[in-house]
Amino acid sequence: MNEIRERLQQVFRQVFDDPDAVLTDEMSAKDVDGWDSLQHINLIIAVEKHFAIRFATDEISGLKEPGQNIGSFVRLLERKLGMQSRTAGA
């Protein structure tokens, strides 16, 4: 399994208090019970802390928008983490 997705899954399990939650690329906010706007912000806060990254304003709400799912979120994380390591390497 994709390492970032696995770490995301850990964060997800803690925020949603669901030790058995399994993330798939196709999952989106509407598929998950309790994924309301409050929990969404809590997820964003936890992900920022866990991965030590900072989302841009439009990225914060992006995950909840139509057409977005866990797969696109993982790619966003990869992009941000990749950018970070390039900056660190430069």
Next chain:
Amino acid sequence: MANEIHLDTLERYLESDARQRTGLFKSFLAALKQLRSQDPKAAAAAARRAVSPDLDYTSLLALKRFIHAGKAGPGQEEALRIAVLGGPTTLQLVELIRIFLAGRDLTFELYECEYGLFRQEILTPGSGLDCFRPNIVFLATGARDVGVFPPVAAGREEVERMAEEELSGWAGLWQVVRERWGATVIQNSFDIDPWGVLGHYSLRHPASRENYLALLNRRMAEQAPAHVVLHDLNSLVVAAGARDWFDPRFYLEAKMPCGPECLVAYAHSAAGLVLAIRGKSRKVLVLDLDNTLWGGVVGDDGAEGIQLGQGSGQGEAFLAFQAYCRQLHDRGILLAVCSKNDEEIARRPFRLRDDMILTLDHISCFIANWNNKADNLREIARRLELGVDSLVFVDDNPAERAVVRRFAPEVAVPDMPEDPAGYVAALARHRYFETVSWTREDASRAQYYAQNAERARMASAFADLDSFLGSLEMRARIEPVNPLNIERVTQLVNKSNQFNLTTRRRTRAEIEALSRDPDWHTLTISLADRLGDNGLISVIFLVQSHGSLEIDTWLMSCRVLQRTVEQLALNEIVAAARARGCHTVTGLYIPTERNGMVRDHYGRLGFQASGADDSAARWVLRVDESYQPRHTYIRTEKTHERDSRTIAAGLSAGL
């Protein structure tokens, strides 16, 4: 077996410093979960002990699942109803406030409204807030809720005029809160961001945004009436640093007032004021000595060899910490010493070093021995006649901190950094000693305790209690609640636990209202003797109900137990009953975990038991000619009738 393993995991986490806790958090949560399935109450208690401003946002929310916050049960005080009304959203803030209040075992209910609707909620009869009938209304507002900012060209006078207009709008809200619900207001100051367009020049320009907000804050502090408690939001911005505090992304996307991690500090600080209103702030700072008040070990290095001042950076840091403790003492926090030492040696630096900022006069209770510190802390609480949960313990040694956290969990034990340069900030950030008022009696509190020690010494020198009490030459001043004593009365009503018959907590606004109500009669007793002034030590609220005068509230400071103040008070109560044509006085005892000492208070004073149920026992006393005034050693100095009328007029004028 499995059970023991997770209990040990819990204790190991709870006794550790924050630095170790981070690595243990996951296993702590797992152990909590396991415990919850067997004993949800124990899991909730452990989770409450883990609540700390050192935790991050996500971890605090994880703890919340184990905490059953809030509602009153039998034998508990009534739930405090707290409304949090936001300019920005309060969704996250309220959850965190809930966690911090539960962490101190407060019984409460919370109410919040949609963001930005605080004015409508307050002003509209029948609103959700109106139905909630709050005791406390927290206006969690900020600079975004200021109506109009002055244009850059506005002159000083116009700026002043605009500020007055702005504040009269806020004052109107506060007044409605007081008149409609008799509630206390907690009002945020305005947060000031430093991105102003005039740069450094904004300090000199009256119409700059920074200056205008600072002016509003200053005027608000000067003008806010006494039922408004100010929460200095802007000081939190300064403490966190504006770059960390202001996180516009979360405002734009979720209307959050600040960045998520700063929200933890915000909620912790606001909860601290609620606790202070309820009298749950800590009262005593207990200090270790070696490597806490000075560098080195006095038993090894001698009083001359310990490190203190002397121009070394580290020595100066210990002095700075002493100076901070001294300031806490001067504002009324009691200081005590708890040290593993021979007592004579432990006292040497205080006696022999003239560069010590703390002297033995500042220490209300000094314990140096080789017993375990958890036991010693309980002993200190006992000697000071205060609850163990009123203590804060500062020790540089992590092992001692762990022992106390495990065996005296009621005591607050902050982490201390290895470097003494960080001691002051490490202690201050916990906001243990928040207060919502300050009276001169606070400053003299340490003195009262010293005088009490002297009285105890004298008492042992007399053959019997009567001749001792006679020798004290006690004088009491008896007054109704008035503008001069209402601060102190509110303090006592909200914090006395032990000698308190009904433990009914009330806000200042509520006390003010009942003191004006003709059905009510209020009494306060201040006691002095030849050793000194004890200040205002007893509060009694009576309410007329049919032909009886009912004792709604009777509380007394434990400092003056066994001094015949109760007998004096009963004579006054009976006089008040007769003046109103009542035939009986009714007393109520509502048991709590803390007030066992007055279980038989009314019986001792000659009342007849008149029924009891789970929550209260009722007692009655006939006040006809058969009543013999109870014997007291206290002479009374009454306030002149005319004075009390003048004072009552002052009260109704709204203080």
